[in-house]
Amino acid sequence: MTKEGTNIGSWQQHMDRLTAHTLQLPTEQLQRLPRLTWIGQSQLYIEHYEQMLNFSEQLLRLQTTFGDLTISGLQLRISGIHEDEILVEGKILSVSYGATI
Amino acid sequence: MPAPILARIGGFVRVKCVTSDAAQLIELLKKQRLDVWDVSFVDEATILLSMHARHFLHVRAVVKRSQSRLRIVQKHGWLVLRKQVKRKKWWLIGIIPAVLLFALCMSFIWRVEVSGNERLSEQQIRAVAGAHGLERLVWRFRLPDPTMLGKQLQRKLPGVSWVGVELRGVVVKITVVEARLPENKPLIQGHHLVARTSAVVSQLFAERGKPLVSINQRVRKGDVLISGWVGNEEHNRLVGARGMVKGLIWYDIHMRMPLTRTWKTMTGQQSVRNYLVIGHKAVRISAQEERPFQRYLTDRQSEPFAILGRQWPFGTMRETVREIAVDTVRLHPAEAKKIAITQARLHFLRNLSKLRLSEAVIRKQQLLVQKQTKSHLQLRVFFEVEQPIAEYTTERALEK
Numbered sequence: 444m445t446k447e448g449t450n451i452g453s454w455q456q457h458m459d460r461l462t463a464h465t466l467q468l469p470t471e472q473l474q475r476l477p478r479l480t481w482i483g484q485s486q487l488y489i490e491h492y493e494q495m496l497n498f499s500e501q502l503l504r505l506q507t508t509f510g511d512l513t514i515s516g517l518q519l520r521i522s523g524i525h526e527d528e529i530l531v532e533g534k535i536l537s538v539s540y541g542a543t544i
Numbered sequence: 545m546p547a548p549i550l551a552r553i554g555g556f557v558r559v560k561c562v563t564s565d566a567a568q569l570i571e572l573l574k575k576q577r578l579d580v581w582d583v584s585f586v587d588e589a590t591i592l593l594s595m596h597a598r599h600f601l602h603v604r605a606v607v608k609r610s611q612s613r614l615r616i617v618q619k620h621g622w623l624v625l626r627k628q629v630k631r632k633k634w635w636l637i638g639i640i641p642a643v644l645l646f647a648l649c650m651s652f653i654w655r656v657e658v659s660g661n662e663r664l665s666e667q668q669i670r671a672v673a674g675a676h677g678l679e680r681l682v683w684r685f686r687l688p689d690p691t692m693l694g695k696q697l698q699r700k701l702p703g704v705s706w707v708g709v710e711l712r713g714v715v716v717k718i719t720v721v722e723a724r725l726p727e728n729k730p731l732i733q734g735h736h737l738v739a740r741t742s743a744v745v746s747q748l749f750a751e752r753g754k755p756l757v758s759i760n761q762r763v764r765k766g767d768v769l770i771s772g773w774v775g776n777e778e779h780n781r782l783v784g785a786r787g788m789v790k791g792l793i794w795y796d797i798h799m800r801m802p803l804t805r806t807w808k809t810m811t812g813q814q815s816v817r818n819y820l821v822i823g824h825k826a827v828r829i830s831a832q833e834e835r836p837f838q839r840y841l842t843d844r845q846s847e848p849f850a851i852l853g854r855q856w857p858f859g860t861m862r863e864t865v866r867e868i869a870v871d872t873v874r875l876h877p878a879e880a881k882k883i884a885i886t887q888a889r890l891h892f893l894r895n896l897s898k899l900r901l902s903e904a905v906i907r908k909q910q911l912l913v914q915k916q917t918k919s920h921l922q923l924r925v926f927f928e929v930e931q932p933i934a935e936y937t938t939e940r941a942l943e944k
Contacts (some may be wrong), residue, residue, distance in 0.1 A: 447565035498567040
């Protein structure tokens, strides 16, 4: 079952990649990859996140299709939340994939 | 981030929430489609967040499930406004009559200004304007059209070429342009034409009236030349004399003419100096010897420094000193006589034209005496001049 699912998933991913390539579409739109817009050090706009895992003044962890996204900074606050978009403000020090620093 | 527009209209609240897991709470609310924004920490366990006022009860239910507590900190939008309006109800109600009163005051004419009048008095203009419904404390909307009103006032006011009526808010400006009336000259009708000087009548033309003199008749100063009365002794009428009378007058002129004449001529020798002008002071730039000539004429040409059409108080000056020689010429008596008579004629005619006798003509000229001394030529010349001699009597002398 798992194997089949993986097969289907990889086949779908393959098709997505092929479509994106032939039609010259942005890959992140089709594959729902996270897209980050970091303005200076104070604003970070994240699209295509799936779930918020952790939120404190120094740390924000988001689950994405690509893996866990860790944002660390000072006096972080969430200015706006939409369906799969989030705007983080504060003094952002680092953005990384994987485990907590 | 500022609150969404919908939230501003519908009202939103800022809420303090004590929670152990902020991320879990946000996720819960997101699943319930309850929008929140501006999430920030007060301390580790307390967050501040904004939400729609209508969502508050739903959010409280969700929060209770996650074992957190809620407290409203601030209220924004229509909700709050409605409360404020309720509190300031009487103040707002008071504004309405105040605005109405103001509008009422603005609908009256408060002042009528009159300008441009010189002969007409202001009261006179105000009276006429008042008769046409333009005065103080008149309802503005009942005022007739200003252009029409101006024309009406112009018709009613004497000696006026234009009247402008201008409505400026609560002030009406009446501008009057008075007609330029011709100068009130006294009538000259009924006058005789009399002789200005003693003369012999040479030309006579009576346009109106009865001539009392004839050509070649000698008249004295003040004699009536053309009478303003026409008709005989029984039937007569005053018409006022008009016409032209010319007479011959003799002038005896004495002249003394020097037999030497001096001329100034330029020798062509000149020296040029340049100056720098600052304000009213000039400083010589080029060095040259002191005035090299005995007699000279100086010609100064200053060139002020100008930039963009503006003159500055400094510039340069060029001074040209030209040498003059004085020549003395001794005249032949015949030549001296000719010059003297020509100049006398010119001088004489110029004087007559100053007396508004430009029609005067020298008819005859006679040299009476010619005497020659060592340095001068003495002449006595006689001019016979034909010139207009008639003038109106100054008072209304109505004798026949």
